[in-house]
Amino acid sequence: MENPITQNTGTKPAPVIEVRDLDNRFGNHVVHHNLDLDLFKGEILGVVGGSGTGKSVLLRSIVGLLKPSQGHIRVFGKDLDKLGAGERSDVEQRFGILFQRGALFSSLNVLQNIALPLIEHCGLPRPDAEDLARMKLALAGLPADSALKYPSELSGGMVKRAALARALAMDPEVLFLDEPTAGLDPIGAAAFDRLIVTLRDALGLTVFLVTHDLDTLYTTCDRVAVLSQKKVLVADRIETVATTDDPWIQDYFQGPRGRAASYASGAQEKNRSRE
Numbered sequence: 001m002e003n004p005i006t007q008n009t010g011t012k013p014a015p016v017i018e019v020r021d022l023d024n025r026f027g028n029h030v031v032h033h034n035l036d037l038d039l040f041k042g043e044i045l046g047v048v049g050g051s052g053t054g055k056s057v058l059l060r061s062i063v064g065l066l067k068p069s070q071g072h073i074r075v076f077g078k079d080l081d082k083l084g085a086g087e088r089s090d091v092e093q094r095f096g097i098l099f100q101r102g103a104l105f106s107s108l109n110v111l112q113n114i115a116l117p118l119i120e121h122c123g124l125p126r127p128d129a130e131d132l133a134r135m136k137l138a139l140a141g142l143p144a145d146s147a148l149k150y151p152s153e154l155s156g157g158m159v160k161r162a163a164l165a166r167a168l169a170m171d172p173e174v175l176f177l178d179e180p181t182a183g184l185d186p187i188g189a190a191a192f193d194r195l196i197v198t199l200r201d202a203l204g205l206t207v208f209l210v211t212h213d214l215d216t217l218y219t220t221c222d223r224v225a226v227l228s229q230k231k232v233l234v235a236d237r238i239e240t241v242a243t244t245d246d247p248w249i250q251d252y253f254q255g256p257r258g259r260a261a262s263y264a265s266g267a268q269e270k271n272r273s274r275e
């Protein structure tokens, strides 16, 4: 896997997203304080942390769904809070978002769900939007006959893929994924992980991936950012993160599941190099 961040080229690609001194609080509850994070073009960044550390709140702040209490978020070189409505909408169209539970409209079939942003935001006529939607459906690995199914008729894995197809509808540059493999069986989760890497490579996407899934972290991510103590404690290659001296990190990465995922990814690398 090409790694745009850690390749020893001497130059780092420009960050597409820069978060500086971010504070988020709800009443007296401080979720983030002085949080800094960069997302570099072309990378898959995994964002992990204990439950309630603010991974989803961070995602929502970056995509503009939540106004931060304080701090700066620059996207594509522009300050999010200084954008007018038109510029903000332009920026938002460069994002694709897969929410935790898919967030498909239950009254629309899969094709209509995917076509909707193309009709609403791009003003495409319905037949053109549905033609494009069929292509996105295929990109997300769904069979053509799933197009006319309603969300309630889909398996959990198919809901995720349909939601991914919708996130890809507008040809985004940055894809935000909130726990994409949650609730999937291990085979479905591994297939989804491979799909994310394939799409990143084929479409040149940058990916912000919130997950608890250690296998996903080891098999897909170029870097991993750990949220702890209201900030990003460390953001680096997983081998470096896993050996960081912090109690939560040690429990997470060096516990039985962390060691199994690390071992499995090492075994996979060896198998690949023998092929």
Ligand SMILES: Nc1ncnc2c1ncn2[C@@H]1O[C@H](COP(=O)(O)OP(=O)(O)OP(=O)(O)O)[C@@H](O)[C@H]1O
Residues within 6 Å of the ligand: 026, 031, 049, 050, 051, 052, 053, 054, 055, 056, 057, 058
């Ligand atoms: N709109 C809101 N109003 C009040 N509190 C909120 C709101 N949104 C999030 N929170 C609180 O912010 C904290 C962080 O929530 P968030 O959903 O980002 O956690 P998370 O790290 O994604 O957790 P998990 O891994 O369990 O999904 C939680 O304590 C949550 O209750």
